Amino acid sequence: DTEVTQTPKHLVMGMTNKKSLKCEQHMGHRAMYWYKQKAKKPPELMFVYSYEKLSINESVPSRFSPECPNSSLLNLHLHALQPEDSALYLCASSQVVGLDNQPQHFGDGTRLSIL
Amino acid sequence: GNSVTQMEGPVTLSEEAFLTINCTYTATGYPSLFWYVQYPGEGLQLLLKATKADDKGSNKGFEATYRKETTSFHLEKGSVQVSDSAVYFCALKRDGSEKLVFGKGTKLTVNP
Numbered sequence: 001d002t003e004v005t006q007t008p009k010h011l012v013m014g015m016t017n018k019k020s021l022k023c024e025q026h027m028g029h030r031a032m033y034w035y036k037q038k039a040k041k042p043p044e045l046m047f048v049y050s051y052e053k054l055s056i057n058e059s060v061p062s063r064f065s066p067e068c069p070n071s072s073l074l075n076l077h078l079h080a081l082q083p084e085d086s087a088l089y090l091c092a093s094s095q096v097v098g099l100d101n102q103p104q105h106f107g108d109g110t111r112l113s114i115l
Numbered sequence: 116g117n118s119v120t121q122m123e124g125p126v127t128l129s130e131e132a133f134l135t136i137n138c139t140y141t142a143t144g145y146p147s148l149f150w151y152v153q154y155p156g157e158g159l160q161l162l163l164k165a166t167k168a169d170d171k172g173s174n175k176g177f178e179a180t181y182r183k184e185t186t187s188f189h190l191e192k193g194s195v196q197v198s199d200s201a202v203y204f205c206a207l208k209r210d211g212s213e214k215l216v217f218g219k220g221t222k223l224t225v226n227p
Contacts, residue, residue, distance in 0.1 A: 004158075031213070042204055042217035043159065056213055090158050101147050101166040104215060106158040 003027055004107035006091050012113045015081060021110045023074040023091030032074040033104060034066060035090040043090055049074060050096070081114045088112070117142040121205050121218035128195055128225050136190040136221045138179075138205035146207040148172075148181055148188040149215070153202045162190075162203070195225045 004025045013019050023032065031050050035043035048056035049068040063085075065077040074091055088111050092104040122137040140148065147166045151159040163172030168183035177192045188205060205218040 006158075033213075040220070040222075042220050043215075045214055048213045050213070092159075101164070103149055103161045103164055105161065106151075108156075108158040 004091055004093055004105050006089075006107035006110050008110055009108065010111050010113075012115060013078070013081065014115050015083075017081075018077070018079045020078065021076040021089055021091075021112075023076075023107060024072055025091075025093040025105070026072060027093065027105065028071075028095075029093035029105070030071055030096050031094045032068060033092040033094075034074070034076055035092065035106075037088040037090055037109070039087075047076075078112075081112075083114050086112055086114045117146070117207060117209060117216045119205050119207055119216055119218035121203075121221050123219075124221040124223070126221060126223045128223070130197055130225055130227050131194045132225075134190070134192040134195045134199075134223070136203055136205075136223070138188045138190065138218060140186050140188065140205075140207050142186075142207055142209060142216075144209055145183075146209045148179070149206045149208070150177070150179055150188070150190050151204045151206060151217075153204065153220075155201070159204065195223075197225045197227055199223060200225045 034046040037043045046060045047066045052068045067075040088109045090109045091107045094104045095102045118141045149164045150162040152162045163174045165172040165181035171180045179190045202220045202222045204220045206215045
């Protein structure tokens, strides 16, 4: 069982819809991450939050909007997505940002399909 | 820059065979090294890690040794099971960096 919980597990949306992906962890971690994973590829980093502040945005299009309401929650707001945005979206957390021996713990992801 | 190179897959083995998945890295300084496993339909799970040269990470019968002289972190298991079928990712992280650098992944299929 994963300690990082993502909802929903699956999401189908049209290009004009607005939806949100949610991620929750109760391990006391202070760093949280969003990744995008296309089929047969490794995860690609999108955003990093450290102590609830955005520390990295990997030049992600503005139709993806992250939010970190508190240290346990991470959201990804979606609006006007394109078909190429269909992918598995993974959330991860780690104790703090930057310490090399602290692994990231991943959720099971949300599989997103854009019609 | 930092990079990870994994052997190309897919790898297909019979149950109880010996497994090696090669991983080499390029990085400045002394990165930490990780193996993650992704079972079908799931997220990534940390399999094992090593944080300094000559460290051996081990878990569930899998092992990998941090070899600085050859910049390698090869994954091994003496006797694979059908349940080990998954995609395996080698990754590194430099101290002070937020980023995990992943290899391309190696798909393993174990047949009964």
